[in-house]
Amino acid sequence: MQAERVPPLHARIGQACYKCFKDEDVRLSRCSGCHRISYCSSECQKLDWRQHKAMCKALSGIESNPLAMATLCFSLSSEPTTDLNALHNMTEAHGSNMLQFCERSLGRQSNTGERNLVGFEPRCMVCTRTDQLIRMEVAQKGTTSGSEAPKKLIPCPRCDLSFCCSPAHWEAARALHYAPSCEDGHDGLSHCDMNREVRADLKFAEVMVGAHDVSGQFRWAPERLKGAWASVVGLSWEGEFGEEMRRDVGVPEERPMGPWVRAASEHLSMPMSILYALEKLNDGDAWTKKHTLTVHILGGDRTEITAAPMFEEILHRLPEVKTLKLVLCGPQMEGNHIPRIIPLETCPDCTRLGRKRIHEHVSDTYHGYVKNKGTKFEKPDLCIAFNSGASQSSMHSWPATFKVLVERKIPSLFTAYNCEEAEGEAVLLRKAGATLLPALGPVKNPWGSIKVIPEPNKIYGFYAANGWLAGGFK
Structure with missing residues (x-):
């Protein structure tokens, strides 16, 4: 029996079908209950409903829970910040509170897929608001007014994986999001550039499904024997393996090796x-x-x-x-x-x-x-x-x-x-x-x-x- 694939990142944030993971040439519709995940058809939604039903109820129930609303909205600020420690503390506190409320509704500990829905919820880069928090604020305060009032998260037009809740907050986030040399990145890439690589890797994994295994993982082991030991200090992944992999796998010269090398690096x-x-x-x-x-x-x-x-x-x-x-x-x-x-x-x-x-x-x-x-x-x-x-x-x-x-x-x-x-x-x-x-x-x-x-x-x-x-x- 073939194992179920864990929904990839873009499915967890509603940008691909949560059941079949399609994201191109399909019209996605948000789940009307939790507003968190999307489906490409009623058939996919019906097939997934048995697995999603409990978490859907838990997520949607938060908005009718006064204690949850007060707890989650308490630390929100209208002023943006680029203090990463403050932002991380807010998101971790929000995620922890969300998980507690969800598990109370579930009556059990959450599984990996359910924790992923909480942990990877899209949020504003400089104030940590989510679409759900925006809805909850509107419910608490009534109809918002003013052109800068947040209505819904706005995705970055380049990477589509980072968000802000208003144009003003985008201006505050721009320098950090597009600055070169992201701390956890490589080759001097910005946070936005790293997000674009993540999205490219998601597409690559979809191509690999069936070609290698259900997870979409690509594994490649070099078969040549080096003539002598040479230091590995100062070498790079693509410089050391890129062209060799291109020849072995048969990638055309005009195509970049980035997704192939990144995928192979996971095990190598x-x-x-x-x-x-x-x-x-x-x-x-x-x-x-x-x-x-x-x-x-x-x-x-x-x-x-x-x-x-x-x-x-x-x-x-x-x-x-x-x-x-x-x-x-x-x-x-x-x-x-x-x-x-x-x-x-x-x-x-x-x-x-x-x-x-x-x-x-x-x-x-x-x-x-x-x-x-x-x-x-x-x-x-x-x-x-x-x-x-x-x-x-x-x-x-x-x-x-x-x-x-x-x-x-x-x-x-x-x-x-x-x-x-x-x-x-x-x-x-x-x-x-x-x-x-x-x-x-x-x-x-x-x-x-x-x-x-x-x-x-x-x-x-x-x-x-x-x-x-x-x-x-x-």
Whole structure:
């Protein structure tokens, strides 16, 4: 049975059909109950009604709830601000209150799709008003007057993913929205430019549906073997992979490679981050000439299993290494505490040269794995945790692992989705006694994915797989 796709961003904000995700050559109609999502036909709405009914009732019920109206409208100001901290605090407070009211109506915890509807609700960039808040204000105060009174959110004419509630607020937001070098962006792009890339990536994912898998993810693993190790410092995604990918995939010369490279970077960021960390954590290049290179991946799960072919890029860039051994260790791994050895295929060139890839799967915390190994534990060349969430949702399980890594002086690197998570994890690592290398965090990861996603419950900002290095030490 084919899994249901999670509605993409433009469907969550009413710019694509919430059921079939079409956004072109269709006439979209808003749900008359919640006014949040859209459908391209009555057929799609009927098919989706069973799933949407409860959340529709919860969202629409807020406007007839005096307590909800008072709570959500309390902190609104008619004066615009470009203070990002103030804006983020307002949007996070609004999102939290919205979720509480919705879950009270649902009588249960919200699921991912329902939380996405709250977290990605369009809002004014400089006052945080949403269409619903505008309606609620009108209901409280009566008919608005004056040409500047907000009626409905106005989308940016360039990116269509950022909004303001009035022309005056657009003027206040313009400098920040169009300013170059968005903090969470890349290549000096503005917030607006990053939004345009997000929209291009949404269209690319739709093209990929059916061609690869139901999620629309594009995975590409280079198959060439480099003649010698060369530093990965100072290289770029498109400069390093763009033309090679164009030849492999068959993209015409006149078409830009941006969407292809961004999509591929989501999984390739793992092996490239490993190589970058090894280069920064080692003096000299002796590590590039080892017979067997061993990397332990902490908190491993299906993400790393699905991306298994991508890790061969490590072998392809280290021609003197004969065997790559990856130990995927995490409570989410299938099985039990007994390691499961899985030999993997290699590309024709690596196979001809007798090179090997070995994966070991362990369902355990890393400190549990080290303890169970006892005297048989062998220190790896690198331990790495991708997007660990150590400072967010998984705080309880990581301190003991930090202690093991620091006490045994194991070369390690932690990555994070965004700056906030990276800085939080850096604090925890230092608290555990780690001496962090400045080049390895907290800092933007040069080999983090450049396929970005707008942050939920925020006006500005993006996150990406391995987008930041939280901390590296040895």
